[in-house]
Amino acid sequence: MRAHGIDPNNVPLYGDIEIDEGARKLTVDSYVRDEAGQIVDVGGDGKREQVTVDLIAPWPFPPEITEL
Helix, strand or coil: CHHHCCCHHHCCCCCCEEEECCCCEEEEEEECECCCCCECEECCEECEEEEEEECCCCCCCCHHHHCC
């Protein structure tokens, strides 16, 4: 993920990951952090947003693993 500019520490373990190879885009769920760097809490869960970046390196996992 770092090769795509995404900090893996911001990606939830069971977050969504979408790869659009035709458009060369990678979209992941990412935690929202406050000014102090803490994950914003929303009802006991971390607040999430979708982040889309250019797919600049090959994705390291086969699609069947990321679609679980």
